[in-house]
Amino acid sequence: xxxxxxxxxxxxxxxxxxxxxxxxxxxxxxxxxxxxxxxxxxxxxxxxxxxxxxxxxxxxxxxxxxxxxxxxxxxxxxxxxxxxxxxxxxxxxxxxxxxxxxxxxxxxxxxxxxxxxxxxxxxxxxxxxxxxxxxxxxxxxxxxxxxxxxxxxxxxxxxxxxxxxxxxxxxxxxxxxxxxxxxxxxxxxxxxxxxxxxxxxxxxxxxxxxxxxxxxxxxxxxxxxxxxxxxxxx
Amino acid sequence: xxxxxxxxxxxxxxxxxxxxxxxxxxxxxxxxxxxxxxxxxxxxxxxxxxxxxxxxxxxxxxxxxxxxxxxxxxxxxxxxxxxxxxxxxxxxxxxxxxxxxxxxxxxxxxxxxxxxxxxxxxxxxxxxxxxxxxxxxxxxxxxxxxxxxxxxxxxxxxxxxxxxxxxxxxxxxxxxxxxxxxxxxxxxxxxxxxxxxxxxxxxxxxxxxxxxxxxxxxxxxxxxxxxxxxxxxxxxxxxxxxxxxxxxxxxxxxxxxxxxxxxxxxxxxxxxxxxxxxxxxxxxxxxxxxxxxxxxxxxxxxxxxxxxxxxxxxxxxxxxxxxxxxxxxxxxxxxxxxxxxxxxxxxxxxxxxxxxxxxxxxxxxxxxxxxxxxxxxxxxxxxxxxxxxxxxxxxxxxxxxxx
Ligand SMILES: Nc1ncnc2c1ncn2[C@@H]1O[C@H](COP(=O)(O)OP(=O)(O)OP(=O)(O)O)[C@@H](O)[C@H]1O
Ligand SMILES: [Mg+2]
Numbered sequence: 001x002x003x004x005x006x007x008x009x010x011x012x013x014x015x016x017x018x019x020x021x022x023x024x025x026x027x028x029x030x031x032x033x034x035x036x037x038x039x040x041x042x043x044x045x046x047x048x049x050x051x052x053x054x055x056x057x058x059x060x061x062x063x064x065x066x067x068x069x070x071x072x073x074x075x076x077x078x079x080x081x082x083x084x085x086x087x088x089x090x091x092x093x094x095x096x097x098x099x100x101x102x103x104x105x106x107x108x109x110x111x112x113x114x115x116x117x118x119x120x121x122x123x124x125x126x127x128x129x130x131x132x133x134x135x136x137x138x139x140x141x142x143x144x145x146x147x148x149x150x151x152x153x154x155x156x157x158x159x160x161x162x163x164x165x166x167x168x169x170x171x172x173x174x175x176x177x178x179x180x181x182x183x184x185x186x187x188x189x190x191x192x193x194x195x196x197x198x199x200x201x202x203x204x205x206x207x208x209x210x211x212x213x214x215x216x217x218x219x220x221x222x223x224x225x226x227x228x229x230x231x232x233x234x
Numbered sequence: 235x236x237x238x239x240x241x242x243x244x245x246x247x248x249x250x251x252x253x254x255x256x257x258x259x260x261x262x263x264x265x266x267x268x269x270x271x272x273x274x275x276x277x278x279x280x281x282x283x284x285x286x287x288x289x290x291x292x293x294x295x296x297x298x299x300x301x302x303x304x305x306x307x308x309x310x311x312x313x314x315x316x317x318x319x320x321x322x323x324x325x326x327x328x329x330x331x332x333x334x335x336x337x338x339x340x341x342x343x344x345x346x347x348x349x350x351x352x353x354x355x356x357x358x359x360x361x362x363x364x365x366x367x368x369x370x371x372x373x374x375x376x377x378x379x380x381x382x383x384x385x386x387x388x389x390x391x392x393x394x395x396x397x398x399x400x401x402x403x404x405x406x407x408x409x410x411x412x413x414x415x416x417x418x419x420x421x422x423x424x425x426x427x428x429x430x431x432x433x434x435x436x437x438x439x440x441x442x443x444x445x446x447x448x449x450x451x452x453x454x455x456x457x458x459x460x461x462x463x464x465x466x467x468x469x470x471x472x473x474x475x476x477x478x479x480x481x482x483x484x485x486x487x488x489x490x491x492x493x494x495x496x497x498x499x500x501x502x503x504x505x506x507x508x509x510x511x512x513x514x515x516x517x518x519x520x521x522x523x524x525x526x527x528x529x530x531x532x533x534x535x536x537x538x539x540x541x542x543x544x545x546x547x548x549x550x551x552x553x554x555x556x557x558x559x560x561x562x563x564x565x566x567x568x569x570x571x572x573x574x575x576x577x578x579x580x581x582x583x584x585x586x587x588x589x590x591x592x593x594x595x596x597x598x599x600x601x602x603x604x605x606x607x608x609x610x611x612x613x614x615x616x617x618x619x620x621x622x623x624x625x626x627x628x629x630x631x632x633x634x635x636x637x
Binding site: 055058060061080081084085086087088089091093095099101102103104112113115116117118119120121161165173 | 235236237238240244245247248538539542543544545546547548549550552631632634635
C-alpha cells in the first residue's frame with residue numbers, strides 16, 4: 001500500500017505573540033496533516049488559536065517555531081516574495097468578512113488573482129471568472145459592484161475568487177459567521193460541491209455544530225494543541 | 235490595458251472628489267508656472283526689443299591705436315614703442331570696402347555708414363548742444379526708425395536739411411521751415427533748415443540729437459573721405475556676438491555687438507530667470523507635498539483592500555505600481571489641465587496688454603514652458619507617489635483580515 005504524502009504537514013508548530021512578561025503562547029506544538037481533497041472543520045473555543053493557525057498555514061503569518069510544509073515544500077524559510085507567489089498559485093481564502101474590493105465588479109473581483117499574476121485581464125480568465133460566478137449562482141450579478149450585493153452573495157463571490165487560480169487548499173475562517181441560516185446553508189453546500197468537483201482541500205473554522213457535522217473530519221484545538229480529531233482518520 | 239493600470243485608474247475614478255481636488259491643485263501649480271514663464275519670456279522679448287529698437291546690433295569702428303612694440307635690435311637691449319596718439323582722427327578711411335564686405339555677408343538686415351560729432355544749434359541768442367548724425371538720406375531709418383516718428387514736416391534729408399526732436403524744437407522754439415545755424419566742435423558753421431521734427435519718446439533722441447545729410451556732416455567735421463562708424467542691423471539680433479567676431483575679422487575693424495554694450499540687461503534678465511526658477515521650484519514642491527499627502531491618506535483608507543490583495547498573492551511590486559501610477563496620472567492630468575488653462579489665461583492677458591496699448595504685463599503665451607512643465611510635473615507626481623507606494627507595499631495582509 002502506497003501512503004501518499006499529505007498536502008499539508010505541520011509538526012510541533014509554536015506561535016507566541018509578544019515578548020517577555022506579556023508574551024502569549026497561543027499555539028504550543030501543533031501536529032496536523034491535511035490530505036488532498038479533504039473537507040475539514042477546525043473547531044475550538046474562542047481565542048483558542050484557530051484563526052492564528054489558519055493564518056500560519058495561509059503563509060500570512062510566520063510561526064515562532066516548528067515545521068510547516070505544503071506540496072512537499074517547506075514554507076518556513078521561504079522569502080516574502082516567494083510566499084506571495086505561493087499563495088497566488090496554491091492557496092485560496094474565504095474570510096468571515098467577505099473582503100471584496102468595493103470599487104470592482106463581482107467578475108473583476110473573481111478575476112483579480114489571475115489578472116494579478118498574468119499582468120492582464122485575459123479573455124480566458126474572464127471566461128473562467130464568469131463560469132465560476134455562474135457556478136455559485138450569480139451569473140446575473142457579474143457586473144454588480146461588491147457594494148451592490150447582499151451578504152450571502154458577497155460570500156459566494158469571495159468563494160469564486162478563492163477558487164479562481166485552482167488552489168490546492170482553501171482556508172475558510174468562519175465563512176458563514178455573518179450569514180443567516182439560509183445563506184449559510186447555501187454557502188456551505190457550495191463549498192462542499194466545489195470540494196467534490198475540483199478535489200480542492202477545504203479547512204473551515206466554525207463555531208456552528210451544524211457546519212462541523214457537515215465536514216468529513218473535525219479537528220479540535222484546546223489549550224494550544226490539537227486535542228482530538230474525529231471523522232475520517234488521517 | 236495592463237492590470238496595474240486598470241487598478242490605479244479605477245482607484246482614481248472611484249474617489250472622484252479627491253481626484254478632482256488633486257487635479258485642480260496640480261493644475262493651479264502648473265498655471266502659475268506657465269504664467270510666470272510666459273511673463274518672464276514676454277518681458278525678456280519686450281526689454282530686448284525696447285533696447286535694440288533704436289540702436290545698431292553691430293558697430294564697426296576704427297580700431298584703437300594702442301601702444302605697440304616696434305621691431306628693434308635685440309642685441310642692443312633697447313625696445314621701441316609707438317605710443318597711442320590723439321593727433322589722428324578716429325575714422326574709417328576704407329569704409330567703402332568694409333561696406334562691400336558687409337554687403338556680401340548673409341543675415342544683414344541693414345548697414346549704414348555714419349559720421350557723427352558734437353555741435354551746437356544756434357538760434358538768435360539761444361544755443362543747444364547736440365549730437366550730430368550724418369546719414370545717407372535713404373538710410374535714415376536703417377538703425378533707428380525716424381521717419382515714422384515725424385510729427386511735423388517731412389523726413390527728407392537734403393544737403394540743407396536738419397531733423398530734430400520735439401524737445402529740442404520746443405526748447406529753441408523752432409518750427410519746420412525755419413533756418414538755424416549748426417556749429418560743429420571743429421568750429422565750422424552751416425546754415426540749415428528745419429525740415430522735420432520727430433518724437434521717439436527717447437529723451438536722448440528727442441532732446442540732444444540732430445540728423446543731417448552725410449555730405450553736410452563731412453564739411454562740418456572735416457572728414458572729406460572717412461566715416462565715423464558703420465552701423466549694422468542683423469536679421470537675428472541674438473547672433474550679434476558671432477557676427478561682430480566675423481565682421482571684425484573680415485574687415486579688420488573694431489566690431490562691437492549690442493550684447494556686449496548692454497551687459498546690465500542680461501544681468502537683470504538672469505536675475506529674473508533665477509526668480510522664475512525659484513517660483514517654479516516652490517510650485518513643484520507644493521504639488522509634490524499635496525499629491526504625496528493625499529496618496530498617503532489613500533493608503534490608510536485602503537489598508538484592508540491592499541492587505542486582501544497581498545493575501546490573494548499580488549506582489550508588493552504590483553501594489554507599488556498601483557500607487558506610482560496614481561501619482562503619474564494625477565501629475566500628467568493636472569499638468570495637461572494646467573498647461574491648457576495657463577495658455578488660455580496667458581493668451582487672454584497678453585491680448586489684453588496689446589489692446590491696452592502695451593500698458594499691461596508684457597505676457598507672451600508662446601513663451602510659456604508647456605512641454606517642460608508637463609514633463610516635470612508628471613515626474614513630480616511620480617516622485618510624490620514614492621513614499622505612499624512604499625507605505626502601501628509594507629501593509630501586512632494580517633491587518634486587513636483582523637479589521
Ligand atoms: N496579533 C496578535 N497579537 C497578540 N495576540 C494575538 C494576536 N492575534 C491573536 N492573538 C491572541 O491569540 C489568541 C488566539 O487568537 P485567534 O484569533 O487565533 O483565536 P480564534 O480561535 O480564532 O478565536 P475566535 O473563535 O474568537 O475567532 C487570542 O488570545 C488572541 O488574543
Ligand atoms: Mg478566529
